[in-house]
Amino acid sequence: MKHCLFLIGFISVIQLNAQVLSPEAFINQVKSFHPLAKQAGIKVEKASAALLSAKGGFDPTVEMEASRKTFDGKNYYFYTNPEFKVPTRIGGMDIKAGLEDNGGLFLNNQITRGQSSYLGLEMPLIKGLLIDQRRANLQQAQISLQQSEQDRLKMQNDLLFDAYNTYWQWAGAYQLYSIYNQFLQISRERFRLVKLAYLNGDRAVIDTIEALTQVQQFQMMQADAKAKLATAQLELGNYLWNENDAAYLLNANLVPDTVQFQMYLASEDPDKLINRVNQENPSIRSLAFELEALEVERKLKFQSLLPSLNLKANMLNKGYNVMKDFGGALLQNNYVWGIQFKIPIFLREGQGSYKQAKLKIAETNYELNLKQWNTANKIRSYFAEATLLKDQIGAAQQAYNGYTALLKAENLRFQNGESSLFLLNTRENKVIETAEKLIQLRAKYLKASYGINWAAGLLR
Structure with missing residues (x-):
């Protein structure tokens, strides 16, 4: 049987009309068009x-303010x-200037x-001199704007982690389906040749x-793998949105990057990464801004514990030019002032x-300490x-x-009439079993590798 039995690897045969959807292109699309990414941006706009x-x-x-009263022919x-x-932001002070035109018989x-x-x-x-509601609102709004940016990064970090995991689950399902498909084709060809040999005696x-x-077994395995691949494609479709805010399903001609699926990711030393966490992890930074x-x-x-003592003072002048004749005489005679005290x-x-x-500060500090410790342990x-x-x-x-080397040797022995189909099938099943395990391990490895940066809050 002169067919290519052992060209089996984790780089699947891709159809000529297929295109590779790289993880980089997929993630860029998620960041640009996914509703959660846009919602995260809206949080910043709302804070602004x-x-x-x-x-x-x-x-x-x-x-x-104007009022007038006339009655019975009299201008009251x-x-x-x-x-x-x-x-102003200086000591809660308000500066005011005004004009008055008053008259009447009973003014x-x-x-x-x-x-x-x-x-x-x-x-x-006293009360309100250092801070009041207006200045507090402004300071808290400025802090909230910074916090909203951290919340945006947190939402994006969570979104990208889920998106990466979904992509590599799709890549693993695609590889598994490709392997079963190859073995199914090989087993069908073998069955044809064995049947021909039987007819020839x-x-x-x-x-x-x-x-x-063996053909029937591979058919069942391929059908199961095809169902899992379809499910993985639908899961991936949850992250596919276009510029018009419309979702769409994965194009049948798109396949995952099976080369990167086999690669190892560079990872930073966990102790160094943990040292960066307090400054870069958006969840921790958000809590820090909340404390501010x-x-x-x-x-x-x-301020509510302090007595209220408010001052009101005006310089006065006749006419509509308040600065006319400004000087000592004006300050000695033309003024009005008053104070209000309350406690x-x-x-x-x-x-x-x-x-x-x-x-509330103590409660948030406990939450921050717990978040820092949990984050470090997750990393x-x-x-x-x-x-x-x-x-x-x-x-x-x-x-x-x-197992692949043993399968090659067993196939050669089978071709020379020195082995049986039972042994050959056993070797094939062992290769497939190991291939399945290897794909599962690679998917778990990629999830754990991206999990390091996710826990650190560094997925951007």
């Missing part, structure tokens, strides 16, 4: 919008006050009659039954809020698993090479 909203707390405002009063107000004596102008400020002297009928049984935001909240809650008797609300803020675990699997792959590859 929240920051813009927080900055709005310091936007200048223009206000206008008219009051017109446009005001321009500028919030309040506290209100200046005629046209006047003022320039002044409002600011806290050179083989017993039992040999045809033996050859047919909680610290801002703690400072704000501490709760028991401070229970402030004490409770401040204690809650401190407990060590995946590294140990990858190293062990690499050794197992080496042993399985040697066994595969040995």
Whole structure:
């Protein structure tokens, strides 16, 4: 039987009209078009919008208050006050300037009659001096923007890990199907030749039954492998999206990169990688930013323990030019000022809020410590698993090479009439069994290797 029985390897025969979908091209497509990748980007955009909203707390405002009363032919009063107000980040101070035009028969004596102008400020002297709600909102929004970028990286890290695993499961299923397909073709050719030899009187009928049984066994194995390959292709389709946000199934002409499936991945020393984790792992960085935001909240809650003492002061002038005749006389005579003081008797609300803020920080610190420890152990675990699997792959590859050599020798003996189909089939089954094991080990190895970078949060 002069057919090529032993050209069996893990680089499958690819049809001329097939194209290789490399893992790099697949992952780039996932990063560009997958809904989860886009959702991760939206998180950053939402945080940016929240920051813009927080900055709005310091936007200048223009206000206008006007009222007029006439009754029974009498002009009781008219009051017109446009005001321009500028919030600042300095000590919670607000700067304001305004104009007034007031008159009428029954105008309040506290209100200046005629046209006047003022320039002044409002600011806290104790509570709210170092931080207030506006400044806290802005600081937390800035921190949230940085945290959202880490959350985006975390979502992408998880997405790519799942995508890589799905791709290599597909590659393993494709290789397994290719191997069964090759053996099925070989067994069919052998059955044809054995049947021909039987008809010529050179083989017993039992040999045809033996050859047919091997064909039927490979048919069942190929059918099972084909079903697993179809399932793997559908799983891969969960990650296939185009620029129009439409999902699509894998093209039948696309095949995986079986060359990279056999390659070993470079891995960094786990201790060095663990040292990088605190600065680069997005889950850990996100918790660190959360602690910064909680610290801002703690400072704000501490203000509720302080008494409220607010100052209001305006320089006044007649007419609409508040700076006219500015000088000592203006400061001595033309001004208005006041203070407002307030303090709760028991401070229970402030004490409770401040204690809650401190407990939340302690809780998040415990979460951060646990995340750091778990991450380090995951890196060590995946590294140990990858190293062990690499050794197992080496042993399985040697066994595969040995069984393949035995199969070659057995086939030569069978061709020379020195062996039986039973022994030849046994050798074939052992080669296939070892090939299956080797494919499984390679798939596990790739998952563990990518798991190292996933645990470290470095899949980008």
